[in-house]
Amino acid sequence: MSNPFPLEKGQLLEAYRRMKTIREFEERLHVDFARGDIPGFVHLYAGEEASGVGIMMHLEDQDRIASTHRGHGHCIAKGVDVKGMMAEIYGKATGSCAGKGGSMHIADLSKGMMGANGILGAGAPLVCGAALAAQKLGHDGVGVTFFGDGASNQGTVLESMNLAAIWNLPVLFIVENNGYAEATSVDYAVASDSFVDRAAGFGMPGITVDGTDFFAVYEAAGEIIKRAREGAGPTLMECKMVRFFGHFEGDAQTYRAPGENEENRANKDCLKIFRAKVTEAGALSDADLDAIDSEVMKLIEEAVEEAKAAPLPAPEELTNDVYVSY
Amino acid sequence: MKGTLQVTKVGIIANPVSARDIRRIVSHAGNLPINDRANIVLRILTGLCITGVEEVLVMPETGGIRAQLLRTIERESKMGKFRFPKVTYLKMPVTGTAEDSVEAARQMHDQGVGAIVVLGGDGTSRVVVSGCGNTPIAGVSTGTNNAFPELREPTVTGLAVGLAVTGQVPFKYAFSFNKRLEVTVNDKREIALVDVAVVAERYIGARAIWKTDNFRDLFVTFGRPDGIGMSSIIGLLAPLDRETPEGRRVRLIPVDQADHVLAAPIAPGLIEDIGIGSVETIEPNQIYQPSVSVGSFALDGERELTFSEVDAVGIRLQTDAFRTINVLDCMAYAAKHGLLTSKANNRLAQLSKKGGT
Numbered sequence: 001m002s003n004p005f006p007l008e009k010g011q012l013l014e015a016y017r018r019m020k021t022i023r024e025f026e027e028r029l030h031v032d033f034a035r036g037d038i039p040g041f042v043h044l045y046a047g048e049e050a051s052g053v054g055i056m057m058h059l060e061d062q063d064r065i066a067s068t069h070r071g072h073g074h075c076i077a078k079g080v081d082v083k084g085m086m087a088e089i090y091g092k093a094t095g096s097c098a099g100k101g102g103s104m105h106i107a108d109l110s111k112g113m114m115g116a117n118g119i120l121g122a123g124a125p126l127v128c129g130a131a132l133a134a135q136k137l138g139h140d141g142v143g144v145t146f147f148g149d150g151a152s153n154q155g156t157v158l159e160s161m162n163l164a165a166i167w168n169l170p171v172l173f174i175v176e177n178n179g180y181a182e183a184t185s186v187d188y189a190v191a192s193d194s195f196v197d198r199a200a201g202f203g204m205p206g207i208t209v210d211g212t213d214f215f216a217v218y219e220a221a222g223e224i225i226k227r228a229r230e231g232a233g234p235t236l237m238e239c240k241m242v243r244f245f246g247h248f249e250g251d252a253q254t255y256r257a258p259g260e261n262e263e264n265r266a267n268k269d270c271l272k273i274f275r276a277k278v279t280e281a282g283a284l285s286d287a288d289l290d291a292i293d294s295e296v297m298k299l300i301e302e303a304v305e306e307a308k309a310a311p312l313p314a315p316e317e318l319t320n321d322v323y324v325s326y
Numbered sequence: 327m328k329g330t331l332q333v334t335k336v337g338i339i340a341n342p343v344s345a346r347d348i349r350r351i352v353s354h355a356g357n358l359p360i361n362d363r364a365n366i367v368l369r370i371l372t373g374l375c376i377t378g379v380e381e382v383l384v385m386p387e388t389g390g391i392r393a394q395l396l397r398t399i400e401r402e403s404k405m406g407k408f409r410f411p412k413v414t415y416l417k418m419p420v421t422g423t424a425e426d427s428v429e430a431a432r433q434m435h436d437q438g439v440g441a442i443v444v445l446g447g448d449g450t451s452r453v454v455v456s457g458c459g460n461t462p463i464a465g466v467s468t469g470t471n472n473a474f475p476e477l478r479e480p481t482v483t484g485l486a487v488g489l490a491v492t493g494q495v496p497f498k499y500a501f502s503f504n505k506r507l508e509v510t511v512n513d514k515r516e517i518a519l520v521d522v523a524v525v526a527e528r529y530i531g532a533r534a535i536w537k538t539d540n541f542r543d544l545f546v547t548f549g550r551p552d553g554i555g556m557s558s559i560i561g562l563l564a565p566l567d568r569e570t571p572e573g574r575r576v577r578l579i580p581v582d583q584a585d586h587v588l589a590a591p592i593a594p595g596l597i598e599d600i601g602i603g604s605v606e607t608i609e610p611n612q613i614y615q616p617s618v619s620v621g622s623f624a625l626d627g628e629r630e631l632t633f634s635e636v637d638a639v640g641i642r643l644q645t646d647a648f649r650t651i652n653v654l655d656c657m658a659y660a661a662k663h664g665l666l667t668s669k670a671n672n673r674l675a676q677l678s679k680k681g682g683t
Contacts, residue, residue, distance in 0.1 A: 002620075005529055194360045207346055207350050215532075220348045
């Protein structure tokens, strides 16, 4: 059978590779963090890969994204070097930010990745600035900000939606709704309960997609990004998804229903859903995907080994890269 | 109220995830806020209450409708107003998907409701019918494409449903029988209430259909000249009502190969040129094959099933397949027989007894 998907075989393989890389990266961090190898906090993106990759497959380096505290997946999907990321999380001098940023501050402007961000909702105004720059420079770059159901209540997000609407900025507001703001259910914490209704309040269109289905995200994101590039302004998209781990590593997850994690792993795993779709359609074979699995495992293992072997930042580096002269 | 009360339970399905798809981007389709959805449910409840429905089973959800509904009912109760029947939420897990509507319909049917009121458009009505067995439904038009549910004030729909399920309106006026299409791909079976579009693209993606280039066939149960959605194509070529026991098929071809092109409103705000081939009548219970051997079926506007050369596929029209509340005839009967008219003294006594105003 022929490939029925709106991506060439190479693109399908690339999408799977990015999702699988995120998954293995996060699964490995889960283990290494529990062993005490990693300083600081980590918030894992496992389970949410289809959202980041489904969107990022449409973006170029000139398109800017701003991420969250749960930013590893966005970084990998946007093309940030995996070994540099791992070293950064290990706090080593070879890291993406020379080992001084850690998990929540990984950035790579050359890839259009403006940074993970430990401050909830802080990415939204940043991408409004990037989108305004694209608009003024006259290129068709877009800005994409990711935030969770919890951060959706932050004033910065709401103010940015207003700004993007009145200036008709090419911004995508992506609500990654995994159902919990840390441990607080979205049912309790979000007054209007509908993120799409909030978009309507600012006069911008909003939609909801199944964030566990790469192809649903990919198609919807493609339309929104095309619309933004053509000058039609901002859009909000809610991706309904699940996270496989706790809010942070060490979270006892007492707020979840019995069996919820097992149910998510069994039936809402975006990688399994992707594999089933492409193999049933005959677009890719299990062997194609298994080969990527092996390559990714090797890459992650190398990334960890190299990170562990790398030096710590030198003390005299402490204030470098902290202040900028304008 | 006149007549004998027979059934006093009604179901209401208001799924907050309906009408949230990509058509809000590509075609300026409507976006009914959660607050308005809750207000619509409240208006339906007033109609049901006054006609004698005692209990309403409601689909649980976590999208905000429930919170507003219960808050309003409690507030009005404290104010001494009793305009709503008892509201009971079904006990079922909430997935936040269309599957909730199917499960709620199943449970409501099992619990013997007289009818199910559905907020939504063609897609939501379809999934409810797929789960509700022989329980009649009443649509309240709040979806994207609303060819199936009639546009009407929900208060009046509530009144008609109440009059029908309590037996105040005789069966022959209260209910209509409807056609539907059944689509099979091997052992998978799905239904459509209005239309089945065959798309020469074996891909589901974001489900909603709006790109017309690959449309190859359209099967409909009915099509009105003033309709919206894919069925408008038939409505503008060879209209067909809901009652006539036949369907229509139109073969669609690329615009650059067609002799005739139709500008059809295939979604709200989306009027597209459609290349028209032949228009044919389809007979009940005959199995029809799509024009292409590889593609997907879009049911009432959403891609649901894919197929290829190796699959056994078929499309079949079924008549008298499910019941709806005939709101217009219910209200006409109520007017003719004074069902909502009573002696002023009796009415005041009735309201006083209920504690209402």
